[in-house]
Amino acid sequence: MLTEIAYSNIRNLSEGAFSPGFGVNLITGDNAAGKSSVLEAIHLLSLGRSFRTSQLDRVVSSTESECWVRGSVRRDGRITRIGFQRAGKRNRFRIDGTDATSVAQTARTLPVQIIHPDSHRLLTSGPAHRRAFLDWGCFYADAGFHAVWRQYRRALAQYNCALKGRIDRNILHGLEQALAVHGEDIDRRRRFYLSELLASLSSMDPLWPEPEDRVLVYEPGWHVNTPLLDALGKHRQRAIRFGSAMVGPHRADLTVLHRGEPAATALSRGQIKRVTVALMLTQMTLYESNAGHSCTLMIDDIASELDAHSVRLVADAIGKRSGQCFVSALSLDDAQPFMHGDHRMFHVEHGRLSELL
Numbered sequence: 088m089l090t091e092i093a094y095s096n097i098r099n100l101s102e103g104a105f106s107p108g109f110g111v112n113l114i115t116g117d118n119a120a121g122k123s124s125v126l127e128a129i130h131l132l133s134l135g136r137s138f139r140t141s142q143l144d145r146v147v148s149s150t151e152s153e154c155w156v157r158g159s160v161r162r163d164g165r166i167t168r169i170g171f172q173r174a175g176k177r178n179r180f181r182i183d184g185t186d187a188t189s190v191a192q193t194a195r196t197l198p199v200q201i202i203h204p205d206s207h208r209l210l211t212s213g214p215a216h217r218r219a220f221l222d223w224g225c226f227y228a229d230a231g232f233h234a235v236w237r238q239y240r241r242a243l244a245q246y247n248c249a250l251k252g253r254i255d256r257n258i259l260h261g262l263e264q265a266l267a268v269h270g271e272d273i274d275r276r277r278r279f280y281l282s283e284l285l286a287s288l289s290s291m292d293p294l295w296p297e298p299e300d301r302v303l304v305y306e307p308g309w310h311v312n313t314p315l316l317d318a319l320g321k322h323r324q325r326a327i328r329f330g331s332a333m334v335g336p337h338r339a340d341l342t343v344l345h346r347g348e349p350a351a352t353a354l355s356r357g358q359i360k361r362v363t364v365a366l367m368l369t370q371m372t373l374y375e376s377n378a379g380h381s382c383t384l385m386i387d388d389i390a391s392e393l394d395a396h397s398v399r400l401v402a403d404a405i406g407k408r409s410g411q412c413f414v415s416a417l418s419l420d421d422a423q424p425f426m427h428g429d430h431r432m433f434h435v436e437h438g439r440l441s442e443l444l
């Protein structure tokens with residue numbers, strides 16, 4: 088768990104620090120006070136990226152050229168200090184006073200999961216969101232996944248360059264072999280992870296409308312009964328025409344069906360949000376039971392578009408797990424359903440955070 092956090096120049100947060108508690112940490116404040124920016128700081132500390140934008144420069148205070156976040160993480164009685172700095176176009180990650188070799192190190196030290204107003208895009212937007220969801224689970228559940236995934240991405244980038252004729256096309260076949268080996272490995276790992284996730288889904292049944300009608304369909308990104316190498320060869324001419332690989336795990340998808348129809352069109356907006364929360368919480372609790380330690384959960388403005396009953400269901404589902412959680416809300420009234428057990432309250436005003444005692 089995160090025991091200390093300090094930050095500088097994250098959007099409207101100039102400089103600040105606080106000590107969150109083990110249970111629920113409520114962060115209240117008016118619109119534009121800086122609540123989401125506090126959660127963004129924690130997200131940056133773990134993953135070096137924002138959950139709101141892919142352009143990190145937007146996160147740095149507009150009048151400054153750099154930002155940083157530092158934190159202390161306690162696990163099994165040991166404290167690890169981690170840090171993230173964005174200066175100019177450069178990101179730097181630190182662990183216990185030395186540069187981290189990759190962001191995977193800080194991500195594993197402080198696993199985080201965030202549920203925010205756009206999380207429903209997991210169901211309503213393109214397959215990239217669902218692949219990211221699957222790969223989040225694989226990354227934390229499977230120590231070997233990240234290395235294979237990187238090898239695949241590297242081979243894919245080279246393959247796409249060769250398809251466009253930027254490098255020698257004679258190497259296409261060799262690259263297809265590398266893509267097939269790593270791609271089938273990714274697929275095997277995703278399938279294994281998914282089987283575990285499916286077995287755990289029932290723990291969040293109260294959040295699903297008619298859970299008995301729920302079906303999740305995984306599509307690997309190429310024809311199921313064909314070896315990936317053959318599929319790549321078969322689609323090579325099309326790939327040359329479009330300048331990118333047509334098949335492979337980078338084209339995978341996971342469709343959630345409700346009564347046989349895609350949940351994105353069969354369910355209401357509020358139901359989609361509940362199902363999204365159910366999927367993300369299942370993923371987190373699965374991680375926590377496999378890893379034996381908790382993940383830091385952040386919930387940004389959950390009340391938006393959910394009725395009181397749905398908020399209560401989400402709060403009950405969250406209350407079942409023990410572990411650190413940050414909840415942002417406009418008022419203490421909105422946050423009331425989450426105030427169970429051990430909780431601390433913080434208030435943000437014009438980018439300044441203080442604890443409510």
Ligand SMILES: Nc1ncnc2c1ncn2[C@@H]1O[C@H](COP(=O)(O)OP(=O)(O)OP(=O)(O)O)[C@@H](O)[C@H]1O
Binds near residue numbers: 121122146148
């Ligand atoms: N790069 C930046 N530099 C300075 N301020 C910024 C920057 N990016 C955004 N802001 C401002 O920071 C403020 C805080 O935004 P934030 O989204 O954290 O507020 P919030 O409390 O979560 O609001 P809401 O309840 O409306 O979601 C806003 O006024 C926003 O315009």
